[in-house]
Amino acid sequence: MPISPNQGSSAGGTAVVITGTNLANASAVRFGANLGTITANTPTQINVTSPAGHGVVGVTVTTPGGTSNPLSYFYLEPPAKFALSPTSGVEAGGNSVTITGSNLNGATSVTFGANAGTITANNSGSIVVTVPAGTGSVPVTVVTPGGSTNGLSYEYVVAPTVATIDPDSGPTAGGTGVTITGTGLTTTSSVTFGGTPASFVVISPTEVSATTPAGAAGAVDVVVTTTGGSATLEDGFTYVAGPGI
Template identity: 90%
Template sequence: MPISPNQGSSAGGTAVVITGTNLANASAVRFGTNPGTITGNTPTSVNVTSPAGHGAVGVTVTTPGGTSNPLSFFYLEPPTKFSLSQTSGAEAGGNSVTITGANLNGATSVTFGANAATITSNNSGSIVVTVPAGTGSVAVTVVTPGGSTNGLFYQYVVAPTVTDIDPDAGPTAGGTGVTITGTGLTTTNSVTFDGVPASFVVINDTEVSAVTPAGTAGAVDVVVTTTGGSATLAGGFTYVAGPGI
């Protein structure tokens, strides 16, 4: 007399089908000592909704002819989440985030708001996912056979823009203090001139102050990178060679 599925959430509510013979007029299906709710019954099957419970229990069917031998059913505890390896990222998504917690194995879905992430690795203590595209602050929800959990939030960060740099020229020796203006600059983590990192300070969401590194004479690209992505001011700064005598 098989049972399908043979596992479900400790909160109960799992739809279970028990098949066998002489099952007509079933009066009770018990999961351990707890009664399930019979939703359908034929001579060869009983449909039942599991009650709440914990651990491994025996499932028995009672009919006018007696009570069956028990079948094993395993209650799965709901997942819990402790932390996210990253709590923010670009609206375009695509970055990898690790969710740590307990009872996470067998995850069937992870969503960031209404959008499904791609699960790339999963065990009881962690899930690694590729973040989907999205906007704003969203709840991260994990669904496993044991239930679902949320309570952790992920912040999507808008992509930056860079519109101006002042002054826009300076010596090849570097050391020129410049102000870069744009939008979405609060989370700036890198400023480069022709690929060379510059020291910088974030003033506010629309301004970053930087000091040019040494460079080669000519116009170079200025790239500002934030949690939300990168913005390039093509040929935005011109290195000017010093006089020679």
């Protein structure tokens, strides 16, 4: 007497099909001590909705002819999320995040708001997923055979822009204090002049203060990188060679 599926959420509500012989006029299908809800019944098949339960239980069918031997049914506990890392990223998506928790194995989907991510690794304690494109702050929902869970959020960060740098020139020895203006600069993680990292301080979402590193004479690109991506001001700063005598 097969049962399909032989597992489902501990909350119950799983549609289960039991096949066999002499199943007509079934009066009860028990999952352990709990009664399932029979939704259809023929001499060779019973459709039943599982009740709530935990662990591994025996499923028995009772008809006017008696009670069957038990079949094993496995209750799956719902997933629980503990942490999400990182908690933010670019609006274009494509970055990888790790969700840690418990009962996460067999995850069928991870959604960021209304959009599904791509699961790349999964075990009972963690899920690695590629983030889809999106905007704003969205809930993260994990669905497994045991149920679903949310409660964590992910922040899509707008891509930065760089409009001006003042002053826009200085000596090749570096050490020039400059103000970079733009948008989306709050999460700035690096500022480079011609590829060389500079020290910096975030003043506001529209302003970053930086000190130029040393560089060769000539114009160089200034690149500001944030959680939302990178913005480049081409030939934004010009290194000026000192006098020679």
